[in-house]
Amino acid sequence: MSDRRAELAGRLARVEERITRACVTAGREPKDVTLIVVTKTYPAEDVRLLAGLGVRQVAENRDQEAAHKAASCADLALTWHFVGQLQTNKVRSVARYADFVHSVDRLRLVGALSSAAERAGRRIGCLVQVALDRESGAAGERGGAAPGEVGELADALAAAPGLWPAGVMTVAPLSGPYAGRPEAAFERLAEISTRLRARHPAATMVSAGMSADLEEAVAAGATHVRIGSAVLGVRPGLR
Ligand SMILES: *Cc1c(COP(=O)(O)O)cnc(C)c1O
Numbered sequence: 001m002s003d004r005r006a007e008l009a010g011r012l013a014r015v016e017e018r019i020t021r022a023c024v025t026a027g028r029e030p031k032d033v034t035l036i037v038v039t040k041t042y043p044a045e046d047v048r049l050l051a052g053l054g055v056r057q058v059a060e061n062r063d064q065e066a067a068h069k070a071a072s073c074a075d076l077a078l079t080w081h082f083v084g085q086l087q088t089n090k091v092r093s094v095a096r097y098a099d100f101v102h103s104v105d106r107l108r109l110v111g112a113l114s115s116a117a118e119r120a121g122r123r124i125g126c127l128v129q130v131a132l133d134r135e136s137g138a139a140g141e142r143g144g145a146a147p148g149e150v151g152e153l154a155d156a157l158a159a160a161p162g163l164w165p166a167g168v169m170t171v172a173p174l175s176g177p178y179a180g181r182p183e184a185a186f187e188r189l190a191e192i193s194t195r196l197r198a199r200h201p202a203a204t205m206v207s208a209g210m211s212a213d214l215e216e217a218v219a220a221g222a223t224h225v226r227i228g229s230a231v232l233g234v235r236p237g238l239r
Contacts, residue, residue, distance in 0.1 A: 002049075004045075004049060005049045009053050011232070012050070012231050019214065019218060022214065022215040022218035025215075026218055026219045034057060034224045035055075035057065036081055036227070037057065037228070037232070038058075038228035039058050039059070039228070039232065040065065040235070042233075044069045051077075051078060056077065058078055059080070059081035059082070059083045059226055060080070060083070062084055063082075063084075063090040063094055066082060066094070067093050067094075067096070070096075070097035081100045081226075082098040082101045082102065083169070083207075084103060085103055085142070088108060091113050091115075092116045092119070094113075095113060095116035095117045100124065101113065101124055101125075102226075103129045103143060103144075104157065105143050105153070110153065110156045110163065113126065114161055117161075118161050122162065123163070124163055124164075126166055127169040127205055127207055128145055128154055128165070128167075128168050129144040129169045130144055130147055130169070131143065132170055132178050133173035133174075134147070135147050135176070142171055144171075150196060165196075165200045165203040166203055168192055168207070169207035169208065172185050172213055182216040182217070183219055186208045187220045187221075205224055207223070207224040207226060208224075209226065210225070210226055210228065211229045211230035211231075214227060
């Protein structure tokens with residue numbers, strides 16, 4: 001086993017253990033929480049090693065990097081998640097490899113993604129990204145729709161050819177009433193998800209929790225956690 005493979009295997013096992021322990025604490029089944037490994041800034045070789053260790057779900061946040069990695073890992077049975085802020089001029093590229101887009105936050109993006117998915121002959125699961133710091137009227141810092149916009153966006157996704165509403169996603173806010181209170185933020189997301197599922201029963205994904213707050217996310221009901229540095233190591237530079 002190469003050093004890097006052993007290192008990834010060890011970190012991956014520790015993250016899986018954290019998820020299992022958080023599930024036990026919350027009285028949930030570990031199989032109901034899916035680990036998505038965020039491989040941004042790390043090379044395709046790491047993605048390949050992770051696939052060899054049993055990882056099936058990977059995420060990226062920048063199209064250029066993701067397109068390259070997805071192409072060089074096309075022989076692997078991986079599900080690709082796009083979790084970064086998405087510009088409409090990138091949707092044609094993203095639609096070629098992304099199975100899920102977690103960052104749908106405006107109607108214009110729905111239209112653009114729909115055309116791109118149709119052109120690519122693919123059906124993309126779309127999560128509405130919720131900016132919980134926009135609830136108080138403050139401007140979101142990392143993209144995301146206001147909680148009150150989720151219904152309209154999900155309806156648009158349901159009506160858009162090539163797309164389907166898969167759920168909701170959030171990043172714990174750095175400002176506003178939820179700053180420093182990730183569990184409260186994720187509980188709010190869970191409420192938004194419950195309301196969404198009443199209208200769109202297939203939209204079951206609750207994407208929340210990163211390396212620092214996966215326990216809080218699992219406690220609040222997350223179905224998908226997005227873990228980068230705890231598996232791959234601390235990224236050089238802030239991204
Ligand atoms: C980078 C990133 C993650 C993973 O963050 P870590 O703290 O490295 O686990 C999760 N979600 C999004 C949207 C990201 O950009």
